[in-house]
Amino acid sequence: MTQAKVGLAIGDRVLGEDGYLVVVQFGRHTVMFETSVGARREVPYNEIKGVPVCDGRATPVIAALEPWWSGLSAPIRRDALDKLEVVMEVLSGYRAGFARFAQPGEPYSNVSDPGLSETRRCEAMARQLAFERESDRQVLRRVAHGELQSAGVGASTVQTWIRAWRAEGLRGLVDKRATKGRRGFDELDERVREIADDVLARFDGDISKVNTTTIEADIRLQMKADGLSDVVLPQRLFQEYLSERQRALGRSTRAQRSRHLRRKASAHTSFPAMHPSHVAIDATRADVLVWDELRERPVSVEILTAISVATRVVVGLRVTPRSGNALEAGLLLYDVMRPMSMLVDGTTVDDWRWCGVPESLDLSEVAVHRSPKRIIPPGQSLQGVHHKPGVRPSSIRCDHGSVFLSEHFIALLRDFGIDLMLSRGSKPTDNPHVERWHETLQRAYQQLPGYKGRNVAERGRKVDATGDKLLTAPELERHLRRFVALDYHRSWHEGLVLPGAPSARLTPLEMWDAMHEVTGRLHVPQHPDLIYQFLPIRWLTIGHAGVEYKNLVYDAPVLAEFRDVRRGAFQADSRKAPFHYDPRDVSRIWFRHPDTGRIHEIPWKARHLLDMPMGDWMHERALARIAERGGNTALNRKSTWRQIIAELGQLTSAEETAEARAKGYAARLRWEQAQRDHAEAAEAAAMFDGDQDGVVTPLRRRRAEADDGFDLDAEWPDYDEVGD
Incomplete structure (x- = not known):
């Protein structure tokens, strides 16, 4: 849950561990609060946090409640605050705990009469709560379904709330049954978890295995050395954490060694592609047949694709014979570096055309909140010019294919100062963006004659059973490039997240323009002789x-x-x-x-x-x-x-x-x-x-x-x- 900004003034309420506090004075470094029982307390400014509550507004809370309070669900927090109002009204006569926040009719004499004993006041409050609940349809529905025995609240229950508040403050009013089994390891002090992880990291198969008691002793010694001896550890939760971490290490030293080596060879984080010039390329067999016009027979072709990882823009696409060679891989890089455009005029769509550095890619004024996945921005249509941006790559991610390791391709990367980042063998997850693009291509294939499915399980007995004329290889390339420009580049991409606006739905071109705000204009070689x-x-x-x-x-x-x-x-x-x-x-x-x-x-x-x-x-x-x-x-x-x-x-x-x-x-x-x-x-x-x-x-x-x-x-x- 994100922290919200709140303002404080004299007389404002803040939620603390023992209930509501009222601001009475501002100091240089602290704020003076008054509790519901009249006590004064100073709290540093940095310990006052703004947290959104269930009604959508932000309320200030004392840092000691976090992250426990925000980690509770909205109904549980609302229930605890309702109980706090009951306790405050019984003890002070006011649901808010302070006379200055008195609501109409407060104080009620039969509930807060100081002449009555606390037991009598609890009995009066129980009768009032029973009357309120009898008009609450949700409570009556729960009684009818057997979730509750009755709609009323007994006086002993109210007394239990008061005792829990006096003992634990606001924490005592949270229903333990509602949170049972939901305690996460984040309730453990982060510093303690870091120490535990460091101690457990030593068990990589080189040292002998020890029991949990010995590990806990090492952790507590390190806590004492770091000045954390006063940190309270929930013993049961701490033991569960150590057991879970030990299980992840392995039961034997041999298992610990194997898992340690696998972790060393695996990528725990994604490549930080924060610039459109980080490009991933790959080749795949087209899942559609094309027509050989000379010999009049269907043949297979391959698709070479280059994707800007940070924006998911397809910056290069070529249809090649089976299989592509080093020259075609280099020409794909040529396509990446040059911006091109496509003109839609009525029902006529031309092919990619050479253009200079495009100046009309700025879509910053176009709203990004879209409901459907495939969108056309307001005020726009498919008519007009569609740009394919170009970029001079700073790095290329690819597999160990012979075309990408050829002398010609390596020389091109060296001449242009492009870093080559090779994926590991048998690790398709090292280049997931292009692998996912291959699945997206199915949308472009499935409406074409000669579609043969992603694998043999999806393949029909006769691929060309429709009788429609197959596309030629140039026609397939033209079709795929139109799909990129008119469909893919204009559709919401779920993998694109804009920092600061995680709910914004972005298309690849919108993400490209958003990154222009940071990277500026991307200069690429623009000369008609570039291909040579x-x-x-x-x-x-x-x-x-x-x-x-x-x-x-x-x-x-x-x-x-x-x-x-x-x-x-x-x-x-x-x-x-x-x-x-x-x-x-x-x-x-x-x-x-x-x-x-x-x-x-x-x-x-x-x-x-x-x-x-x-x-x-x-x-x-x-x-x-x-x-x-x-x-x-x-x-x-x-x-x-x-x-x-x-x-x-x-x-x-x-x-x-x-x-x-x-x-x-x-x-x-x-x-x-x-x-x-x-x-x-x-x-x-x-x-x-x-x-x-x-x-x-x-x-x-x-x-x-x-x-x-x-x-x-x-x-x-x-x-x-x-x-x-």
Whole structure:
């Protein structure tokens, strides 16, 4: 129960151990109180606490009552205060205990007549209480149900209350039957519990086990040394505490040793993610099938997700082939760093678009008290722009997956100064936020055709029994990103708690903005060429015919001034220059101009003749097929590119093993993703240079053909007949 602020003035009442006290004088360090029997008592200011009572108001109490008084339920406290009024009226004539607080009709002569004995006054009070209870329907109902024998209160009961008050004060008026069995260990002095915990912590299996009496003796000796010899210990409760703690240690030294080691290896507290830049990432198999348009068959994909732990905002999400690689993990980090937006116009919803640092994320004026779980803030609708914030991570939490431990991914973290925090093996609780997100994804999957359930127990006999057309992998990614922007980011998240307002219901974006009040604007790298910092680098020599890499020759006009570059211009004792290389699309490489710092695309010379996916895997397979047919001895310089194109055409149309088909689909899916990523970067660069309309979308195509860049229904051309 939280402490409340209260004000005190001369004549105010304060609840103390022996009942109500009245403020009569304020001192420099203390307050002078008067008791109901006329005695004076000084109490320091720091021992007066404000505690909410059952009617919602705050009342001041003496610290000696806490936390015992606040730990009682409201009905028990109300019952004790009612008994206190009875005792005060019998002894003083006034229910409040003081004449200055007299209520109408007080004092009643038959109850408080000083000429009557205390026994007679108790009998009169018992008759008055019986009359009051006969009109109390709740009491009569309890009598009818057998909970009470009668509605009246006997004179002996009133006398018992008076004796209990004189002996124990307010504590004596609390019904012991109502609190029996509810005493918690918090009634023990906190300092004593700390000493006991320190003494018991020594039993880690290295020292012999001793009995409870010896442990208690050690605790009492330490209490005496710390000056706590006057602390009263409830013996029975203290013995229960020691027994419970000993049971937790283990019955034998071997058990104590095992539990000690397990505690050392376990996390007792959560990672203190108090900044939106603490990010957790993970990969999971999508519980929905997607459609392979080329071979017309369903396939499985994976979902890579990055979540800001402190705010639960999904800052990055990608659909990857089975299984994701180090490059895709790095590109997920690229998505995390760049803010993006989504436009809803009527029934049209576009994909994520490049944008600068968003300035419209401040939702501080939006009320956060929501009743339904899934909300739309007042005055808002789904129409308009929805932002996905970006952040430069300060730490990454992930498991020991090979993609996260790869040299490429570790190098990216090192370049950006990001701490890598690895979860322990077989400990999914080390990264619970992403694991819980995987369950949330079920809401996005379940309305899609091809949903196959979270596990085999939920899977139907025919996953595609609905007959609906399956989504492709790009369509699934688009669907999930829309789910994040329009549903998840706008819904109340039960795991978000705002300090100082624990009952406030917050959405992830509202928590993000609340943290902006503390962290300020989060600066992230915002440049259209940002993606190329996440691609591998190849050191190649620029010749008069261009740049050769893996039997492919690349060239562009921008390389003209570097064809005769001196040694050491880019690399010590070498004429090689750095080129960015994307294994998903080897039909081009990228060169960063040393003077301007801008990225320039360097295409493969025969790229204009290629109308099919050409990723690293496809290219390597084509070279392997050429080697099987005689290698370079069977080729001349002018016909090499023709043979590569011919072999690529055969690879895309030949019937191969299931493994080869899966790798072929993965290569094509990665190639398509590369087209979107680089098209988006190119349009962002155009916007950066002022040559574009200000809208950047990865779905915009340079070519006017089908969205995927080639006609899936058409037969592959016979490249053997090209250019002979």
